Amino acid sequence: MFPKYSILVLALSTVSVVSQAQENPWQVTFPEPKEGQYVHTPPTLEDLEASNLHPELKRVIRRGHDLFVNTQQLRGENVFNDMNCSSCHLGEGRLPFATPIWAAAVTLPDYRPKNDHVNNLEERIAGCFSYSMNGTPPEYGSDNMLALAAYHNWLAKGVPIYQPGNTLYGRGYPIEKPEREASWEKGADLYQVHCSLCHAEDGQGLKVRGEVQFPPLWGDDSYNWGAGISRVFTLAGFIHHNMPLGQPRSLSVQDSWDLAAYINRQERPQDPRYTGDVVETREKYLDTFHTHTQYGLEHQGQLLGDHENTGGKDFLKPEVLKPRTYR
Numbered sequence: 001m002f003p004k005y006s007i008l009v010l011a012l013s014t015v016s017v018v019s020q021a022q023e024n025p026w027q028v029t030f031p032e033p034k035e036g037q038y039v040h041t042p043p044t045l046e047d048l049e050a051s052n053l054h055p056e057l058k059r060v061i062r063r064g065h066d067l068f069v070n071t072q073q074l075r076g077e078n079v080f081n082d083m084n085c086s087s088c089h090l091g092e093g094r095l096p097f098a099t100p101i102w103a104a105a106v107t108l109p110d111y112r113p114k115n116d117h118v119n120n121l122e123e124r125i126a127g128c129f130s131y132s133m134n135g136t137p138p139e140y141g142s143d144n145m146l147a148l149a150a151y152h153n154w155l156a157k158g159v160p161i162y163q164p165g166n167t168l169y170g171r172g173y174p175i176e177k178p179e180r181e182a183s184w185e186k187g188a189d190l191y192q193v194h195c196s197l198c199h200a201e202d203g204q205g206l207k208v209r210g211e212v213q214f215p216p217l218w219g220d221d222s223y224n225w226g227a228g229i230s231r232v233f234t235l236a237g238f239i240h241h242n243m244p245l246g247q248p249r250s251l252s253v254q255d256s257w258d259l260a261a262y263i264n265r266q267e268r269p270q271d272p273r274y275t276g277d278v279v280e281t282r283e284k285y286l287d288t289f290h291t292h293t294q295y296g297l298e299h300q301g302q303l304l305g306d307h308e309n310t311g312g313k314d315f316l317k318p319e320v321l322k323p324r325t326y327r
């Protein structure tokens with residue numbers, strides 16, 4: 001059996017809506033591992049303190065953890081939306097079926113179709129800065145990049161390196177195909193019932209005294225049109241396993257797809273790969289990406305993503321993509 005997680009760890013940062021879950025923490029049962037899958041339970045910060053790693057290494061890993069759960073401290077520098085890394089990688093990046101980040105540490109360097117070259121861990125982290133955080137990554141080799149990479153590696157402690165990625169239990173946001181085509185109209189109704197309580201009717205989430213309690217799902221402060229989670233199947237997998245917060249796997253596969261089709265049909269900051277023409281951009285990255293998004297498609301008389309808005313950034317086409325080329 002896979003160890004049970006307490007939802008308590010996830011609920012700590014949120015306001016009273018989930019305080020019941022804190023008083024009565026319910027245990028999450030995860031799907032059974034499939035034959036041959038590698039199961040890893042990442043270590044915690046307490047394990048770090050108790051370990052015999054050098055105090056200086058502990059300090060850097062702790063800093064990486066701090067950046068991961070409070071990435072808003074880099075707001076305006078590397079982050080231009082309301083996200084923390086842990087907004088999508090729940091449980092401090094440790095939770096299975098919420099893209100636990102240790103997997104990247106043991107599968108990279110590897111070839112990535114999205115940017116068509118071999119990526120190392122820093123470049124993979126940079127990718128989430130450019131798209132998911134609608135930001136611009138810290139420099140390769142900088143203190144912050146080193147700290148984040150160290151935290152990823154720490155969570156992978158004990159896992160053999162160069163694991164075949166598809167055998168890692170709980171990696172990514174896996175989900176089956178829906179029975180019928182996803183319906184954004186049905187998703188809109190489901191959204192008001194299951195999600196609007198926290199993420200608000202208009203998808204803008206909730207801030208209390210300037211601090212994000214519930215992150216927005218669309219609009220200027222959300223992930224951009226190039227983010228992995230803007231693909232419908234990826235968001236569907238995220239929702240199925242992780243939302244509503246505290247009720248994992250309570251929504252059916254079909255409901256999760258319907259919700260994803262609705263949410264990923266709302267406007268958000270421009271894809272940083274934008275060529276100046278949304279249809280052209282869609283076409284250029286169709287096979288490796290946009291075939292799974294609704295970017296550049298018509299919705300209620302408008303082409304989705306047909307704007308020059310980059311959200312909270314005050315510059316239009318920033319050099320946010322930092323490919324690390326190999327010659």
Ligand code: HEC
Nearest residue numbers: 083084085088099101103104125128129132172223228229
């Ligand atoms: C808006 C949601 C979101 C945010 C915020 C986000 N990510 Fe991600 N991240 C994703 C998605 C989606 C994937 C790809 C999952 C998949 O399809 O396997 C991913 C993948 C990753 C991976 C690779 C995991 C693997 O299995 O290989 C790493 C590492 C990672 N993210 C790190 C970060 C870091 C560091 C931050 C903060 C700087 C961050 N992410 C912020 C959504 C997000």
Ligand code: HEC
Nearest residue numbers: 014086087088194195198214215216217239243244245259
């Ligand atoms: C009880 C409050 C609550 C409910 C209900 C809820 N969420 Fe969330 N959601 C959160 C919190 C909090 C986070 C950020 C997690 C963190 O920081 O630990 C989040 C994160 C997310 C994210 C990733 C970050 C982002 O903003 O893009 C998505 C997508 C999401 N929720 C979708 C949904 C959907 C769809 C529903 C309805 C099925 C839903 N949520 C219901 C509280 C909630």
